Amino acid sequence: MPGRGRWMAGFCIAAAVAGLPAGGCAHAPAPHGAASAGGSGTGTAIGAYLHYGSPGVDRMRELSRWLGGTELRAGHTYLPxxxxxxxxxxxxxxxxxxxxxxxxxxxxxxxxxxMLEGNEAGVPDERVAELLRAGAQGRYDQHFRRLAERLVGLGLPDTVIVLGWEMNGYDYTHRCRPDPENWKRYWRRIVDAMRSVEGGRFRFDFAPDRGPDAIPWTACYPGDDVVDVMGMDSYDQPPGDTFDEQVTQPYGLQQQVDFAKAHGKRISYPEWGLFRHGDNPEYMRRMLAWIAEHKPLYHSITDYCPHGVWQCSENPRSAQVFREFLAPERDSRRTAPRPRP
Structure with missing residues (x-):
């Protein structure tokens, strides 16, 4: 996904286009591979990233109306x-x-x-390796216990934690490549720290970038006992010029599905959307069909320009496909509101 600085910039562009406010541009873990999508819900929870803060909550309701009343059960945001x-x-x-x-x-x-502060600070590999080693030794455990305590205190004990996302890439400080073994040890320490907080039932989502990147994501996988969901962030961009290539490429969509099945995990798509190929209704149609076929725990489209379909007016054909695929009734779609241009 775009990093926080990039996704905030992207959101502000989308908000300006849409006429929307930018808003300040018990110890036991949950069962691994649990079928519940949250609370008592089952099946795939539909979501969208609409804003990192409180405006994102209101926009969930607005997007649901645009979809003719489709319930958005997956609320998705990021910690800076x-x-x-x-x-x-x-x-x-x-x-x-x-x-x-x-x-x-x-x-x-x-x-x-x-997993680390200064996550988009352009930290060099040598320093990243030092930080990962410190994390693996337990230096940062207290930060994650505090997070777990805060989530439990807010009544969010069953949060899905997408920890250290896109770890197989080049950009984030919490990337895996500088020291894969200590990265995995550090992930395990974080999970243990959060699971130690009474009342927590967190699920931990391992979500690399799709495809070959700085390091194969399989080299970063920390173990079945500390991963509950096998995620993947997948945008319409290389590697993979066509959707078929995105499926069949090494470390692509099919390998994610196969890996999850072999390890007894449900899959997820915390981030997906349009990108390098512009308004691409064929991609939108194929990705939605892939999701419908493989039934992830949840999926969350990144809904700002250039990735999105509701807050971004640049992708009208893809928006139509998204709406027709997910809205329950055609009549309600004709009159449903969308962000003001």
């Missing part, structure tokens, strides 16, 4: 990776997400959690 205080769950917007989650028992709250 700039400071340890924010990684510990300091943003006030978590209160709004907690209220949203508790309105319905079948909802799922998905939270991307960075």
């Amino acid at each position: 990776g700039d400071t340890w205080a924010n990684i510990e769950g300091a943003p006030d917007s978590l209160l709004s997400w907690a209220r949203w989650r508790k309105e319905r028992s079948d909802r799922l709250f998905v939270l991307n959690v960075p």
Whole structure:
């Protein structure tokens, strides 16, 4: 996914286009591979990333109306990776997400959690390796215990934690390539720290980038006992010029499905959407069909330009496909509102 600086910039562009406010441009773990999508819900929870803060909650309702009443059961946001205080769950917007989650028992709250502060600070590999080694030795355990305590205190004990996402890439400080073995040890320490907090039932989602990247994502997999969901971030971009290539390429969509099955995990798509190929209704149609066929725990389209379909007016053909695929009734789609141009 675009990093936090990039996704905030992208959101502000989308908000300007749409006329929307930018908003400040018990110890036992959940069963591994559990079938519930959140609370008592089953099946695939539909979601969208609409804004990192409280405005994202309101836009969930607006997007649902645009889809003719389709229930969006997956609420998705990110913790900023700039400071340890924010990684510990300091943003006030978590209160709004907690209220949203508790309105319905079948909802799922998905939270991307960075593993290191300064997560987009351009830290060199040598320093990343040092930080990963320190994490593997337990130096940062307290930050993740505090996060777990905060989530439990807010009534979000069953949050899906997308920890250290896109770890197989080149950009984030929490990347795996500089020291894969200590990266895996560090992941395990974080999971153990969060599971040690009484009342937590967190599920941990391992979500690499699709395809070959800086390192094969299989080299970063930390173990079945500390992973609950096998995710993947997948945008319409190389590697993979066609959807078929995105499926069949090494470390692509098919390998994700096969790996998850072999390890007894459900899959997810925390981030997906359009990108390098512009308004591509064929990609949108194929990705939605793939999701329908493989039944992930949840999926969350990144809905701002250039990736999205509701807050972005640049992709009208893809927006039509998305809406027709997910809206329950055609009559309701004719009159449903969308963001103002």
